[in-house]
Amino acid sequence: MSNAKTANRLIYLPLGGAGEIGMNAYVYGYGPAGKERLIVVDLGVTFPDMDGTPGVDLILPDISWLIARRNQIDGIFITHAHEDHVGAVGHCWQQLGAPVYARPFTANIARRKLEEHGGSPNVVKVVDPYPHVISCGPFKVSYLPISHSIPESAGLLIDTPDGRLVHTGDFKIDENPVVGDPWNAALWEEVAKPGVKALICDSTNVFSENEGRSESTLAPAITEMMQAATGMVVATTFASNVARLQTLATAAKAAGRSVVLLGRAMRAMVDAAQKEGLLIDFPAVISVEDALSVPRQNLMLLVTGSQGERRAASAQLAQGSYLGMKLKEGDTFLFSSKTIPGNERGVIKIMNQLSELGVDVVDDAGGKYHVSGHANRPDLVRMHQIIKAQVLIPMHGEHRHLREHAKLAEASGMTGIVAVNGMMLDLSGNRPKVAEYIETGRTYLDGSVQVGALDGVVRDRIRMALNGHMIVTLIIDEEGDMLGDPWVEIMGLPEVGRNAVPLVDVVEEDLAQFIGRAHAKTLADDDKLEKEIKMIARKSAQGEIGKKPEVTVIISRLA
Amino acid sequence: MSNAKTANRLIYLPLGGAGEIGMNAYVYGYGPAGKERLIVVDLGVTFPDMDGTPGVDLILPDISWLIARRNQIDGIFITHAHEDHVGAVGHCWQQLGAPVYARPFTANIARRKLEEHGGSPNVVKVVDPYPHVISCGPFKVSYLPISHSIPESAGLLIDTPDGRLVHTGDFKIDENPVVGDPWNAALWEEVAKPGVKALICDSTNVFSENEGRSESTLAPAITEMMQAATGMVVATTFASNVARLQTLATAAKAAGRSVVLLGRAMRAMVDAAQKEGLLIDFPAVISVEDALSVPRQNLMLLVTGSQGERRAASAQLAQGSYLGMKLKEGDTFLFSSKTIPGNERGVIKIMNQLSELGVDVVDDAGGKYHVSGHANRPDLVRMHQIIKAQVLIPMHGEHRHLREHAKLAEASGMTGIVAVNGMMLDLSGNRPKVAEYIETGRTYLDGSVQVGALDGVVRDRIRMALNGHMIVTLIIDEEGDMLGDPWVEIMGLPEVGRNAVPLVDVVEEDLAQFIGRAHAKTLADDDKLEKEIKMIARKSAQGEIGKKPEVTVIISRLA
Secondary structure, three states, rough: HHHHHHHHEEEEEEEOOOOOOOOOOEEEEEOOOOOEEEEOOOOOOOOOOOOOOOOOEEEOOHHHHHHHHHEEEEEEOOOOHHHHOOOOOOOOOOHHOOOOOHHHHHHHHHHHHHEEEOOHHHHHHEEEEEOOEEEEOOOOEEEOOOOOOOOOOOOEEEEOOOOEEEOOOOOOOOOOOOOOOOHHHHHHHHHHHOOOOOEEEOOOOOOOOOOOOOHHHOHHHHHHHHHHHHOEEEEEOOOOOOOHHHHHHHHHHHHHOOEEEEHHHHHHHHHHHHOOOOOOOOOOEEOOHHHOOOOOHHHHEEEOOOOOOOHHHHHHHHOOOOOOOOOOOEEEEEEEEOOOOOOOHHHHHHHHHHHHHHOOEHHHHOOOOOOOOOOOHHHHHHHHHHHHHOEEEEEOOOOOHHHHHHHHHHOOOEOOOOOOOOOOEEOOOOOOOEEEEEOOOOOEEOEEEEEEEOOOHHHHHHHHHHHHOOEEEEEEEOOOOEEEOEEEEEEOOEEEEOOOOOOOHHHHHHHHHHHHHHOHHHHHHHHHHHHHHHHHHEEEEEHHHOOEEEEEEEEEEEO | OOHHHHHHEEEEEEEEEEOOOOOOOEEEEEEEOOOOEEEOOOOOOOOOOOOOOOOOOOOEOHHHHHHHHHHHHEEEOOOOOHHHHHOOOOHHHHHOOOOOOOOHHHHHHHHHHHOOOOOOOOEEEEEOOOOOOOEEEOOEEEEEEOOOOOOOEEEEEEEEEEEEHHHHHHHHHHHHHHOOOOOOOOHHHHHOOOOEOOOOOOOOOOOOOOOOHHHHHHHHHHHHHHHHHHEEEEEEEEOOOOOHHHHHHHHHHHHOOOOEEEEEEHHHHHHOOOOOOOOOOOOOOHHHHOOEEEEEEHHHEEEEOOOOOOOOHHHHHOOOEEEEEOOOOOEEEEEEOOOOOOOHHHHHHHHHHHHHHHEEEEOHHOOOOOOOOOOHHHHHHHHHHOOOOOOOEEEOOHHHHHHHHHHHHOOOEEEOOOOOEEEEEEEEOOOOOOOOOOOOOOOEEEEOOEEEOOOOOOHHHHHHHHHHHEEEEEOOOOOOOOOOOEEEEEEEEEOOOOOOOOOHHHHHHHHHHHHHHOOHHHHHHHHHHHHHHHHHHHHHHHHHHHOOOOOEEEOOOOO
C-alpha cells in the first residue's frame, strides 16, 4: 500500500507562460510516473511581431505532449478571459477533448472561441466559485475570485492526494476594482489555513517596487480630463479591461459626452459584459451615424488599438478617418494603457500622426490615467505571507521575472524554484525536484495552417527580408545540354549595383561562364548543379551589391 | 539698393531630424530665391529595424536637393560626433564637396569616416570655439561649446545679413559633465545680447518634466555598486558617451577592478578620446588575454551593445561567451543607458539570457545609473529665456516633440513654428513663413548600394516576409505551346495546407487546368499570362493555406 502510494507523483509542467509574458498553459498531474491523470490550467496565445515571426497570425503553445496523453486529461481550467489565457482554446480543443471549466463571463468568451472553430459550446462548463468544488480525476479544484483587469478572474485552489496547491492566475490586490470581484483577504487566509504545499504565482510585475494602485483611483483624473477637453475625446485601452471601459464611460457621461464604441473587439466585449450583467449604469452607447450629428465636445470615442495595432480603430483614426469619424485640431486622444514592451514603435507612430493632425495626446507618463492589473512586488510579498506555502513556483513572466520572484521568496524563507516551459517538476515529498525536460515550443497559426516554430517557414521569410531573394532558372535539354543561358530574377534586391549595370545581367554573365566551363557530370547532377549555382550567384551578388541573397535554383529538364 | 536687399532671403530647411529622432541634417541659406548660398549643419544617419527596413544597413538623409545645388554650398558644419549628426559624412561628402568644419574630437571622428569611404581627411577643417569666427559665404559661424553626452559638443552662432541665428545642436545643461565642456551660461548670455532672430533648438526631451541631472551625480552610486558586487561586473553604455566611460572606469578602479574594453566601437572611441587628450586619469586597460588570469571580482568589462544590438559584445556575452570571456552566476551586468524606443525587444532578450546564466542585471529603472544627454523641459525654458529670440524653431525630435516644443515657446511669448523635414522656412522679415515644400526622404545603404526608400526594394522584402514567396515557371515551346506543366516552388510558405497534400501540388494542378483552358492568344502574351497565373496561384494558395503569397512568374520561351 505504501509502495503503491510512493509510486504516485504530483507534477507541475508549464508549456507556456513560464519564460515569457503571454501564452499561458500549465499542466498539473497526479499518478504513477508517465500515467498521471492531468489537468490543464489556461490555454493562451501570444502575438507575433515582425522581428521574429513576420506574417504569422497568432502564436499558440506547442501542445504535442498533451496530445500524446489526450486520454489522461480530465479537465481544462481557464482562470480568466484574457487572450493569453483563453485565446488558444478554440484552436486546441479538438486535439485535447476534455471538458473546459470557467466562470460565466470567461465561459461566454471561451464558447465564442470554440464556435469560431466549429467546436461545440457545450464542452464549456460554467462553474461557481469557492467553496464549490469540481472533482476532476484525483484533483479537487475550486475557483478563487480575485481582482485583475478583467471581470471574474480567479485563482485556483487545487487539492491533490499529495497536498494543497494554490495557483493564483493573474491578479492584483484591489479592494475596489470598479467592476469584478474585489480582493478578499479573508478568502485567501481561509484557503491557506490547512497548509499549502506550493504557491504557483503571477510574476509579471515583480520589478515594480511600489504597492499597486486601485482601479478606482483613476476616475477623478479621467473625469477632470474629459471635462476640461474642448474638442472630441478619444480614449483607448484593452477592450478586455471592462473596469476601465466602465470608468471611461462614466467619466464621459459626467462630462456631458455621448459614448461611441469603435472596433470589433470593443463592441464584442461590452456586449459580453452586458450579457453577464457586469456593467452597471453603463451609459447608452450611440452609433457612429448618430455621432456624426453630435457636436464634438459632446463625444467620447472608446476605441481599440491601444498597442498601436496596424488595423485597429486608433491607427485608422490617426491616419485620417474611421467610419466617417475624423480627428482634428483641438481634439484629445487618451492612451489609458501601458505600452507593452515591443509595441513602442507602433504606438509612437500613432502619437506622431495625431500630432500632425493637431490632436493633443495624453498618455500614462504621469501614472494618472492607467494602473496595472498585476500584483507589484509588495503585493506579491503579501500573497506569500498569506498563503505561507512550503514552495513558491513563480509563473507567468520572462526568465528575469521568474528568477527575481524566486529570489524574493527565498528572502522571506520559502523555497523558490524557477521552472521554465518544458521543465517538469515533481512536487511529491518535501522538496520539489526536476523530473524531466519536455520538448516544448511554439506553434504558429499562419493563415489557416498551423506551422511548427522550427519548421523553417518563418526562418526563410526572415532570410528573404534580410537578404532579398534571387531566382535562377535553367533549362536542360534531352541531351543534357543547357538550353539557352541561365535566367535570373530578383525580388527585394537593388536592380543596379556598383557597376551601374543591372544586377541580373552581371549574375547571368557569371553563371553563363560557369556553365560554359562545367563538366557534363555536373550538369547531370541536380544537387551538385544547384549547389554550385547558388554559390556563384551569391558571390556574384556580393561583389556587385555587397549582399548575399537567398537563392532558389529551378532546373527544368526536358524529357 | 533696398530692392536688391529685399530680393535676398534667409532660409531654413531641415532635410533630416525634424520629425524623427536621429538623421540630423539642416540647411541654412541666404541670397536671392533659388540662388541662396548654403551651409549644411550636421549630416547624420539613423538605424534600420526589422519592422520597416529589414536588411538595410544604414539610413541616410536624401540629399538630392543639396546635390542639385552643389555649387551653392559653402560649408558643412558638424556640431558633435554622434552618429546621428556625423554618420553620413563619409557616405555623402563626395556628392557635396564643400569643406567640413568641426572641433578637434569631432574632426577626428569625421576624418575616420571620410577615410573609410575613400575620401581625403584634409577636407575636414579643425575649428576653435567662439569667439573664433568662420566666414562662409554670407554667413559668419562660431562654435559655442555646450555640454552633451559626447565631448566637444557645440551649438552654432550663425550671423547672417538678415540677423543672428542660434542653432543649439544637441545639448544639456550640465555644469559638471565629467568630460567635455561644462554649461557656461555667461557665454550664451553674451551671444544673446545683440538680439537673436531665431533659436533653432533641440527638442528630444521636451516631455521630460524634471530638470536634467548632471553626469557627475552618477559616480557615487556606480562606485558603490561596483564595490558591492562579488563577481565580475560588466557595464554597457553608448561607446560615444565618453564621460560615462570615464565614470565607469574610475568607479572600477576605486573598486579594485581592472578595466577591459570589449567591442570595436568601444576601443575606437577610447582611442580617439585619448588621442585628443579628453580622458584624464583613465585607468590602464588590460587585454582580454590578460583578463583571463585575473580573479573575476577584480574585473570590469566595458562593452558595446547597450541597445541590444545582435552582434555586439553584450549580446555575445549573454549568449555564452565573447573572446573567451564567460559570464556566470554571481556576476553583475549594468545597463548604464536608456533603451531607445523600438529597441526594447533586443534589450529584454539579453536581460533574459543573462538571467538564465544567473547573472544579476542592474538597469536604469531607478535612475541611479544613467542620466540623459539632452535638455529636459525646464532646461529648454532656461535656454529660451537666455536667448530671447523672436522665433523658436524646434529641431531634432519627432513631430510630437516639435509640436510640444513650439507650444512651450508660445506659452512664454515667443513665436514657435514647427518645420518638419522638407519644409523650407523663409526667415526674412518679422514673421517666418513657409517658402516651399521640398521633396525629401531617406536613402538606404543596403550592402554597398544606396537605394531610395521609395524604390520598392524594401517594400518587396517586407511583402515576402509577411506573405511568403511562390515562384511559378513555365516553358513555352517554339510553337507557342506549353512544354510540360507549370512548376511551382515556394519559400517561406507551409509545405502542406488544409488538404494534407503538398501546397505546390495543389497550385500546380490549378495552374495546369487553367493552361489547358487558356486560349493560344493568352499563352502568346507574357503580360497577360503572368497576370492570370499570379491571380490563380494566389487564389489557389488562399484556399489551401489561407494566405496569398507574393508570386513571381518566370516564362521561358524556347526560340
